[in-house]
Amino acid sequence: MGAQQFEKEGPPSFDVAILGAGPSGLFATSLCRMLGLSVGIFDALPLPGGQCAELYPQKPVYGVPAFQGRPAQELIDGLYQQALSYAPQFFFKAKVEAVRVKSKIFEIGTATSCAEAKGRIFSAAALILATGLGSFAPVKPNVPHFENFEAQSVRYGVQDTAEFRNKNIIIAGGGDAALDWALEMTHTAQSVTLVHRRDHFRCSEQKETDLKTQEDLGRLKVYRSSQLADLLGEAGSLQNVVLTTPAGPVRLPAEKLLVFFGLAPTPVLLIDTLEMKNQKIVIQRDTCATNLPGVLAIGDAVTYANRANLIISGLGEAATAAYSVLNFLRPDAKTPGLSPSLSTFKGS
């Protein structure tokens, strides 16, 4: 973006700008509003939810208290509704491309197709970076003819289970998402085949036991130490997948290929003086402060010793960051209680 677009004076648009509307950013929004701070929240995606909504909306979520095994989208809907009830300003389809620090004010420049944000430069007195893995793209298999089938027959996540009903499904991958979906789809698909290049899966012992049980019952087929070798079909419509297996090549009927090879994240470096480690933002665990005054960071975007990349970690950090922002902006103010609703809310 052009430097001239930053030339704006006057009071900040918000007390705090939150970059990223994944679970961490959504919860930080609610908490900041409950503490009486005005909030603008920006996300590059058209909808809230980050990885949960983009990658696994219907997958059961584990490790969130009192939410065990319920779909990720339900968690996001709840976090979003809670944030909306405090009336922050949401800007979707608003990818933040640059942040500039000017007289202790952060100016936020977006590349956006969001009507409310178009042509505007926003400013904030503090920032919470909740950018997760940044802009990310799924890792693609290196298979002949792959690009012919990608649009129509290959998926990197499940947006709508109906698409897979009564189909022959090949699931490639060895982590939780591959196993969760393989087990889930035994209920609705014509056939389910799980292909993993290694002998062991990267999942809990219990999940591997569940998989073995379903395999023994003949509800799904598992090819270990095997790889996708070729895709066959017509006009983008997949008909067969060829695998290389320890017993030799195997050709299977397949209408849909679900690939869970993980993500190739493009980490975001919005402020080049931020301290980073292994492409994550270094924070102080007790405050979520970065090395830059007024810039806090939370969620999967950050690193510190023994951090677990779980939703609950980001939710906890959201609370820490909200109080840190308040302390930064109003150091002499008595710490208020959380305002239960907008009707009792006295902030800006």
Ligand SMILES: Cc1cc2nc3c(=O)[nH]c(=O)nc-3n(C[C@H](O)[C@H](O)[C@H](O)COP(=O)(O)OP(=O)(O)OC[C@H]3O[C@@H](n4cnc5c(N)ncnc54)[C@H](O)[C@@H]3O)c2cc1C
């Ligand atoms: C397949 C899978 C299954 C998982 N299952 C579980 C589970 O069961 N339990 C659990 O606790 N965790 C699970 N996780 C991990 C969990 O999803 C993450 O820990 C969580 O999403 C992190 O939330 P976040 O808000 O920090 O980041 P994200 O969810 O990554 O959200 C970050 C947001 O920031 C936005 N953004 C990034 N850069 C910009 C920019 N420059 N401008 C504007 N917006 C930007 C992105 O678009 C995104 O919406 C799973 C992850 C995966 C991939």
